[in-house]
Amino acid sequence: MEPVSSPSEPTFLSNFHIPSYILLPSSEALTSIAEAPTCPILVFINPKSGGQLGAELLVTYRTLLNKCQVFDLTQQDPGEALRTIYMNLERLKTGGDKLAAKIEERIKIIVAGGDGTAGWLLGVVCDLKLPIPPPVVTMPLGTGNNLPFAFGWGKKNPGIDPPAVKAYLDQVMKAKEMKVDNWHILMRMKAPKECSFDPIAPLDLPHSLHSFSRVSSTDEFSMEGYHTFRGGFWNYFSIGMDAQVSYAFHSERKLHPEKFRNQLVNQKTYMKLGCTQGWFLPSLFHHSSENIGQLACVKIMKGGEWQELNIPKSIRSIVCLNLPSFSGGLNPWGTPNAKRSRDRNLTPPYVDDELLEIVGFRNAWHGLVLFAPKGHGTRLAQTHRIRFEFYKVKANHTYMRIDGEPWKQPLPADDDTVVVEISHLGQVKMLATHDCISRSVNDLASTASCHTSDEGDSDEGDEESDGPIEEERRKFGAAETFKMPDGYDFARLS
Numbered sequence: 001m002e003p004v005s006s007p008s009e010p011t012f013l014s015n016f017h018i019p020s021y022i023l024l025p026s027s028e029a030l031t032s033i034a035e036a037p038t039c040p041i042l043v044f045i046n047p048k049s050g051g052q053l054g055a056e057l058l059v060t061y062r063t064l065l066n067k068c069q070v071f072d073l074t075q076q077d078p079g080e081a082l083r084t085i086y087m088n089l090e091r092l093k094t095g096g097d098k099l100a101a102k103i104e105e106r107i108k109i110i111v112a113g114g115d116g117t118a119g120w121l122l123g124v125v126c127d128l129k130l131p132i133p134p135p136v137v138t139m140p141l142g143t144g145n146n147l148p149f150a151f152g153w154g155k156k157n158p159g160i161d162p163p164a165v166k167a168y169l170d171q172v173m174k175a176k177e178m179k180v181d182n183w184h185i186l187m188r189m190k191a192p193k194e195c196s197f198d199p200i201a202p203l204d205l206p207h208s209l210h211s212f213s214r215v216s217s218t219d220e221f222s223m224e225g226y227h228t229f230r231g232g233f234w235n236y237f238s239i240g241m242d243a244q245v246s247y248a249f250h251s252e253r254k255l256h257p258e259k260f261r262n263q264l265v266n267q268k269t270y271m272k273l274g275c276t277q278g279w280f281l282p283s284l285f286h287h288s289s290e291n292i293g294q295l296a297c298v299k300i301m302k303g304g305e306w307q308e309l310n311i312p313k314s315i316r317s318i319v320c321l322n323l324p325s326f327s328g329g330l331n332p333w334g335t336p337n338a339k340r341s342r343d344r345n346l347t348p349p350y351v352d353d354e355l356l357e358i359v360g361f362r363n364a365w366h367g368l369v370l371f372a373p374k375g376h377g378t379r380l381a382q383t384h385r386i387r388f389e390f391y392k393v394k395a396n397h398t399y400m401r402i403d404g405e406p407w408k409q410p411l412p413a414d415d416d417t418v419v420v421e422i423s424h425l426g427q428v429k430m431l432a433t434h435d436c437i438s439r440s441v442n443d444l445a446s447t448a449s450c451h452t453s454d455e456g457d458s459d460e461g462d463e464e465s466d467g468p469i470e471e472e473r474r475k476f477g478a479a480e481t482f483k484m485p486d487g488y489d490f491a492r493l494s
Contacts, residue, residue, distance in 0.1 A: 037103070246399075
């Protein structure tokens with residue numbers, strides 16, 4: 001990031017400072033403040049993210065700003081914090097406080113953590129239904145960092161020392177707002193007949209699913225005799241091999257957190273797990289019952305009716321993608337060429353078009369073609385609503401992942417069905433840099449750039465054929481954009 005221009009530090013930081021009486025109802029109002037801050041911010045930090053860098057970042061922000069506007073997510077629930085602040089803002093505005101009104105109009109939220117933490121905060125903002133919803137900016141502090149990368153904030157933490165934090169704040173002040181689709185997810189399964197335990201332990205569910213909990217009997221989605229869970233996501237929902245590798249990584253990190261204090265080490269560990277899980281040669285290590293087409297019936301809403309989606313037999317992973325950033329910043333959808341767009345009614349991926357891109361992968365080699373210029377997965381469909389129906393099969397579980405947070409999902413043991421349904425819910429406001437990769441249907445310049453770059457895209461990845469392993473390796477080896485560290489020993493991956 002570019003260094004902050006050099007106004008005096010107190011003057012620069014005053015752009016972001018929120019006085020305590022706005023944040024704490026019990027504080028005495030100040031009458032000496034002449035102007036409202038240009039970019040008042042609330043900062044939410046997960047101190048456990050980024051190899052424990054979050055804890056140091058927390059100290060820096062509290063040193064530079066009013067410590068009351070910087071929140072430790074392990075100590076304070078973001079929903080309660082925001083509810084208190086906005087209730088106080090409303091009280092102050094009613095009393096004629098003009099500064100409170102200006103701050104409410106301009107306030108922004110920074111969330112520092114992994115994709116799961118970012119999704120958690122976005123969900124809270126949506127749930128509160130605030131009169132003026134604040135835009136959210138995500139600081140990369142996790143392993144994948146797909147959300148911040150999609151909006152131009154990079155893949156690596158921008159730094160935890162005061163100069164780096166001030167440079168980041170400067171970019172936040174200059175950032176643009178973008179509307180982004182958000183998605184409702186519902187999961188329903190039959191309650192156990194002979195025992196009281198839950199089919200899914202609540203602690204095993206990702207916390208990024210802000211409202212992902214058993215719904216009450218009065219909820220419109222409740223069904224007698226079933227457990228129903230619901231929540232939301234902003235980046236992606238995936239099933240299959242990628243979620244399994246992610247689950248193995250998160251399980252290992254939970255057992256040995258001391259080994260995961262460096263982003264580069266974390267990424268190498270992730271790659272190693274991809275090999276040891278057998279996804280580079282799934283036909284040898286995994287039963288065909290784990291193919292998505294064998295696990296579930298997949299349907300999309302078309303013309304007001306559910307229509308079954310044809311899933312090639314070789315597909316072992318499906319990604320429902322909202323943003324053009326997956327698995328560390330890759331774009332599995334790419335940009336369909338003009339002919340394919342006409343034939344299948346496919347469009348470039350926009351973050352506010354109310355459509356999910358549904359992409360399939362055969363194996364890890366197939367996934368590696370994303371590193372090649374214009375590489376992409378198997379484009380299955382674009383839809384505003386999709387449904388997975390899991391029936392009794394040979395596999396007793398599968399793996400699912402939402403915005404970087406994986407879990408192990410039990411499958412039916414008898415003739416019951418597990419249903420996962422995703423539908424468009426609304427939109428949130430995000431902050432983005434002016435050169436970010438995300439595109440809006442309302443941005444004429446970005447729309448034109450998407451269409452002018454599509455002619456050279458081949459649709460090779462849409463073919464069903466598995467192809468020989470050597471062919472997949474050839475594609476991987478030809479990727480100019482992918483380079484392992486010099487001297488890296490691939491034998492260490494085995």
